Amino acid sequence: MSHQESGAAAPRVVVAGGHSAGHIEPAMNFADALRRLEPTAEITALGTIRGLDTTLIPARGYPLELIPPAPLPRTLNRALLRTPGKLRESVLAAGAVLDRVRAEVVVGFGGYVAMPAYLAARKRGVPIVVHEANARPGVANRLAARMTTHVFTASPNVPLAHATAIGIPLRPAITGLDRPALRDAARQRFGLRPHAPVLMVTGGSQGAGTINAAVSGAAASLRAAGVQVLHITGPRHSVEVPDGDPPYVVVPYVHDMQYAYAAADFVICRSGAMTCAELAAAGLPVAYVPLPLRGGEQRLNAEPVVAAGGALLVDDADLDPAWIVNTLIPVLTDPERIAVMSARASAAGAPDADVALARHVLTAVAERRGAASG
Structure with missing residues (x-):
């Protein structure tokens, strides 16, 4: 009452x-x-x-x-x-x-x-x-x-x-997000194909130069593996990626992140506390790249979902195009592993x-x- x-x-x-x-x-x-x-x-x-x-x-x-x-x-x-x-x-x-x-x-x-x-x-x-x-x-x-x-x-x-x-x-827009139901509309919104796997890339509100360089540097390999990319660079950054297929979509900022989450199958990003909470609530598997400052706080934010099996962890110093090719692409092209990581991420969330x-x-x-x- x-x-x-x-x-x-x-x-x-x-x-x-x-x-x-x-x-x-x-x-x-x-x-x-x-x-x-x-x-x-x-x-x-x-x-x-x-x-x-x-x-x-x-x-x-x-x-x-x-x-x-x-x-x-x-x-x-x-x-x-x-x-x-x-x-x-x-x-x-x-x-x-x-x-x-x-x-x-x-x-x-x-x-x-x-x-x-x-x-x-x-x-x-x-x-x-x-x-x-x-x-x-x-x-x-x-x-x-x-x-x-x-x-x-x-x-x-x-x-x-x-x-x-x-x-x-x-926000309820995140905790109540039905990703499968919104997926087609979300992908259409960003100019992505309905079926190929989608990697969402973001460095937080200001972007992250290390993440931007590593993923854009692996653009040709991602395309060759059939992986689409939704790359949110941050308003102060930009990347140049040649047009091709599957799509590699570059945007500076997204206001309604629930659409980006619905479009994605996997995310690579920093591990701020809100980011970790939202992605777990949305059931999205992630490769976290903690900001190498503030005494390792972002690493601590990511550790619970990493321990639960819903995320990977890579040091900023170790992230480069070769890591994307050798470590991330095999995960992105394995639907069963993505499904398992998604379930484990959801279980680690608190909606x-x-x-x-x-x-x-x-x-x-x-x-x-x-x-x-x-």
Whole structure:
């Protein structure tokens, strides 16, 4: 029974997950799920003028309250506590928002905006719910996990106290994707043939030069093996591939990724947390090429689905046209192996994380109300 049906006041929720798409997308997907469960829920998003907050959050239809950015040290130590001025100003601004909207819970996803929200919530006794999408938690979520028992992660191996693994909140367009049903229309949309295997290539939103060079350098061998390619280069990159058959389609960006997923049989890409979650939910086998930075975080993101048999892992330094020819093409041309990897990728996915997190947040609100009335 919803709060609306029971006559209870609608829950008042503040969502703090800003700066990068990796923080904003799960936050907005959670907010959408909460609104499906509780259509009258009052949801306010916190953000800063840095990053993508002012672009992505209003586009999803949620009120955005801006607070001053307070960049944090990358390690949880005394330097964090000595961060003067900017953090204090951000905490005061976040607290003013919590007071104005009468927040009953703060749901944080990490990033610049989460730390001030957590500190302001703790000062007011407002419950904190934490979601960590990455295998290696950021400093804000590591601190917040010491403030609350409501801690949720993408996978079981994330080192946070009190953590429960639920996956990453994703869009229903991805979790509800029926790839076989949409395949023909999706391939037609990109100018691909209905039946030959399709390799989708992407390096993330900005592209990846190593992946672009390796796959485009193997274009002739891919064609000779009968493999089609949908190559999403990223807006700052381009590749030159001669026209031929089967098609090798090059596009700078795709807005509705569910069509690219439906068109594909196999993917080669980076292993950001959202990418790993979406591809597993879609049941797509992958060759992951972790970004060789950030202390190996992307490798950790990919390891669960690799261990499950739904993906391959190749180091950036080892990826070249020869790897595509010798290792990837034999997989792409083996329908039985692709089917097995697809099933194992699906089994490693968590398609209902958005609803699971929304239910946990509603429980936190109910507990707070119960404590206040008791």
